[in-house]
Amino acid sequence: MRERLAAGPLAPRPPRPASGDAPRLVHLDGRALTRPQSFDADVVIVGSGPAGATVARSLAARGLDVVVLEEGHAAPPESFVASGLTSMARLYREMGTSMALGNNPMPYLQGVAVGGTSVINGAISWRFNRETLDAWVSADPGLAGTLDPARLKTHEDAIWSRLGIAPTEDAVAGRKNQLLADGARALSLESRPIFRNVHGCLGSGRCLQGCPNGAKLSMDRSFLADAVHSGARILAGMRVSRVLHDGRRALGVAGTSAAGARFDVFARHAVVLAASAIGTPALLLASGLDHGPVGRHLTAHPGVSVTGRFSEPANNQLGATQGHEVVGLRAEGLKVEALGFDLSILASRVPGYGRELARGLAELDRFAVWGTALRARGEGSVRLLNGRPQVFYSLHPDDLVKARRAVRVMGDLFLAAGATEIYPGVPGFDAVIKDRATLERFEREGPLSPRAYAMSMTHLFGTARMGSDPAKSVVGPSFEHHHVAKLFVADSSVFPGNLGVNPQIPIMTLAAVCADLVVDA
Numbered sequence: 119m120r121e122r123l124a125a126g127p128l129a130p131r132p133p134r135p136a137s138g139d140a141p142r143l144v145h146l147d148g149r150a151l152t153r154p155q156s157f158d159a160d161v162v163i164v165g166s167g168p169a170g171a172t173v174a175r176s177l178a179a180r181g182l183d184v185v186v187l188e189e190g191h192a193a194p195p196e197s198f199v200a201s202g203l204t205s206m207a208r209l210y211r212e213m214g215t216s217m218a219l220g221n222n223p224m225p226y227l228q229g230v231a232v233g234g235t236s237v238i239n240g241a242i243s244w245r246f247n248r249e250t251l252d253a254w255v256s257a258d259p260g261l262a263g264t265l266d267p268a269r270l271k272t273h274e275d276a277i278w279s280r281l282g283i284a285p286t287e288d289a290v291a292g293r294k295n296q297l298l299a300d301g302a303r304a305l306s307l308e309s310r311p312i313f314r315n316v317h318g319c320l321g322s323g324r325c326l327q328g329c330p331n332g333a334k335l336s337m338d339r340s341f342l343a344d345a346v347h348s349g350a351r352i353l354a355g356m357r358v359s360r361v362l363h364d365g366r367r368a369l370g371v372a373g374t375s376a377a378g379a380r381f382d383v384f385a386r387h388a389v390v391l392a393a394s395a396i397g398t399p400a401l402l403l404a405s406g407l408d409h410g411p412v413g414r415h416l417t418a419h420p421g422v423s424v425t426g427r428f429s430e431p432a433n434n435q436l437g438a439t440q441g442h443e444v445v446g447l448r449a450e451g452l453k454v455e456a457l458g459f460d461l462s463i464l465a466s467r468v469p470g471y472g473r474e475l476a477r478g479l480a481e482l483d484r485f486a487v488w489g490t491a492l493r494a495r496g497e498g499s500v501r502l503l504n505g506r507p508q509v510f511y512s513l514h515p516d517d518l519v520k521a522r523r524a525v526r527v528m529g530d531l532f533l534a535a536g537a538t539e540i541y542p543g544v545p546g547f548d549a550v551i552k553d554r555a556t557l558e559r560f561e562r563e564g565p566l567s568p569r570a571y572a573m574s575m576t577h578l579f580g581t582a583r584m585g586s587d588p589a590k591s592v593v594g595p596s597f598e599h600h601h602v603a604k605l606f607v608a609d610s611s612v613f614p615g616n617l618g619v620n621p622q623i624p625i626m627t628l629a630a631v632c633a634d635l636v637v638d639a
Contacts, residue, residue, distance in 0.1 A: 143338060143346055144192045144232060148355025148375035155379065157353070159185035160387040161636065162371055164358045164401065166190075167234020168622050169609035169629040170392030171337035171345065172277075176633035178348035185383055186350060187371065189357045190230035192338070193237055198328035202460040205327035209238050218575050220498060220512035222568035224420065226575035228394060232354050233338035235394075240325045240440035241314040241334050242455075242620040243283045245274050246627060254614045260586025261614075264595045264631060273630040277623060280344075281315035281335045290321030292437010294486045297428070298456045299442050301535035308446030312455070314438070315340075315622075323458045325439035341626075356381060361389060361405040361605065368605035388604045388636050391611075392629065395578035398611040399500045400507035402582065402592070409601045410592045412582055416498035416511060417616040419577040422521045423457060423489035425467040426532035427478075427539040432486040435461050444531070448618060451493035452524050454531065459487065469541050469549060488531065490524035491576060492517055493618035500581050511575060518566045521573070526561040530554060544570050577621050582611035597632040598639060606639075608632040 161177050163170045166188040178184045193209060206214030211228040218224055229235035248267060255262045286295065291311065302309035319333045332339060346352060355376035362370040362382065370384035391398045399413040426432075439458035447454070459467075467487055468478035478485070498511030513521075529540045529551055540551040546565045551557060564570075584607075585591025588600035593612055599605040608629040610621055617624060 143343060143352060144354045145351040146353045147191065148353065149191070149377050151356075151375035151379045151381065152377045153379055155381050157185060157381065157383045159183045159351070159383060159385060161185075161390060162187065162383045162385045163390045163392055164371060165234060165392035165394065165397065165609065166232050166337060166342060166352060167229070167392065167394065167609070168236050168337055168626045170390070171233070171341035172626045172629035173390050173392060173608050173633045173636065174345035174350050175341040175348070176630060177636065178345045178350040180637060182387065182637075184345065184350040186342070186345070186352045187356045187358055187373070187383065188232050188234075188352060188354045190232060191354050191376075193231040193233070193328055195328070195330055195332040198324065198330045200324065200327060200460055202327055202463045205238070209328060216509070218498060218509040218511040220510055222513055222571065222573060224511070224573045224575050226509065226578065228396070231338075232352060233336045233342060236336040236622065237328055237338065238326055239622065241316050242440055243278075243281070243313045243315050243623050244617075244619040244621075246270055246624045247617070247619070250615075250617055257614065258585050258587075261584065261595050264584070269631065270627050273627045274623060277626050277630070281340060282317045283313050283315050283623075285311035285313055286438045286441035287311075287319075290319050290438050291441040292321055292323065292433060294432050294434050294458065295437055295441035295456045297432060297486060297535040298444065298454070298488060298531065301531035302444045302446070304534035305530060307444050307531075309442060309444040312438070312441050312443050314441075319438065321437045323436045323439055323460075325458070327460065358393070358401065359404060361391075361401060361407065363405065363407070363602050363605065365602070367603045368599075385604070388606055388639060390606045390608050390632070390636060392607075392609045394609055395581045395611045396500050396507050396509060398607055398609055399581040400502060403502050404505070407599070407602060409599075410588055411590065412592045413500040415580040415583055416500060416509065416578060417580045418494060418496070418498070418511065418575045419491040419616060419618070420494050420496070420513065420517065420521075420573045421489050421491050421576050422524050422571050422573050423487050423543075424525055424528040424532065425485055425487050425541040425543065426537035427541070428484050428486065428537050431483040433483050434458060434464050434486045447527065450523065451520055451618060452490050452527065453619060454488060454490045454524070454528060457487045457489045467541070488528050490528060492520045492524065493616060494520070513568050515566070518568060518571070521571045522561060522564045522566065525564065526557045529557040529560070533557075543572055546570060577610075577616065579610045579613040579616050579621070582607045583614050584612040585614065596635045596639070598635070604639065606632055606636055
């Protein structure tokens with residue numbers, strides 16, 4: 119460990135605010151930290167998304183001195199804009215251009231703000247399913263205590279209550295979600311309004327740009343606010359570059375502020391990494407902690423989408439961003455959702471050029487986009503290239519069969535809902551589909567080349583997986599690093615595999631268990 123930086127007095131821990139007061143969320147903005155400085159805490163947490171916020175809330179409520187480090191900045195509702203492209207530039211890592219390389223290069227999106235990706239996600243909420251937990255424990259019985267269903271449910275119930283999770287109401291669903299429900303009903307496919315962590319949603323269709331009404335209970339408006347109320351400090355604009363350790367025990371972290379100043383945070387009790395399935399393995403590797411399969415076994419839910427055109431307005435940009443889902447095909451590894459984009463992004467889905475494109479743009483309100491998340495078999499990795507993380511990921515052949523099936527299913531749903539045209543967006547097949555016979559032919563004859571499907575990666579897992587065997591895992595069932603004491607990982611890196619559903623609540627649930635074990639360590 120290098121010596122502490124000479125930088126004057128340490129920033130004090132703030133006093134606990136009086137009951138009912140609303141404390142300032144960010145204790146220090148890194149854009150103002152122009153000189154090297156050191157900080158102390160009982161526990162330092164890297165990352166302020168769902169995992170980091172959950173650990174911070176739990177530990178601060180128990181009286182521990184907690185510091186949360188976040189690379190991004192505070193993003194209050196009044197700062198959000200309607201433009202998807204502008205929002206990506208402000209709130210997304212690498213301006214939304216992050217790319218996983220492999221047999222089908224695909225983008226992945228991560229938020230960079232206080233609250234992490236919860237600020238710009240669709241607020242979709244699912245619980246752990248018992249089948250996944252049983253499979254993980256069957257593969258590694260040493261995880262049985264950590265993944266005890268009763269224990270997880272206790273934490274899930276508390277999270278569910280705090281975030282006010284409830285089905286999307288008809289009043290805010292919007293036409294695009296209602297159309298998906300109509301299509302599912304016509305095909306006798308099980309579907310339901312999406313459960314979301316919102317309060318007072320107005321159906322503005324702006325979840326992915328940040329809710330301008332403050333109705334989404336993202337971490338900055340819920341768990342982080344709770345943590346600060348209990349005395350936690352959030353240091354924003356602070357990029358952590360490595361874990362400080364002596365080979366046996368974690369001692370703290372070091373990094374650079376947004377203004378370019380070096381900083382240290384020394385941890386008296388523990389360091390908790392919650393920097394995502396990309397950021398966490400990158401930090402471990404940058405710190406010389408390459409034990410076990412760190413950075414390997416990356417799994418995900420690749421998404422494929424289809425555009426449909428209706429004779430009447432669908433208003434894809436209005437209503438709950440993602441308010442309805444088809445769950446009747448989950449046994450096949452498919453989950454269909456209505457997708458909401460702002461008009462600038464929706465316009466990119468309109469087919470044709472010249473006059474044809476102009477006609478489509480003039481009737482942009484007639485288009486809707488639905489997507490399917492695949493529970494994929496493909497795996498990838500996170501590696502450091504020139505000191506920066508690079509993601510590699512390739513689809514398994516079975517995933518391409520699922521992708522082809524997903525396009526056919528979404529096409530059927532569109533036609534059943536009354537769409538007049540479907541645009542599968544798959545090179546090598548009809549650009550426009552108008553009947554189910556063509557969709558059936560697509561499922562039989564459509565391409566199985568990885569690059570035939572324009573996909574994006576969502577929901578990343580497994581790059582610092584949990585397990586009882588140090589040769590096959592990075593952290594033990596206690597979330598503590600197998601080789602470096604007092605170093606914990608709390609995010610989706612620890613998941614032994616993917617879920618097939620949106621992971622925010624499962625991530626928070628395991629993070630709550632991690633917090634319990636950090637206290638006991």
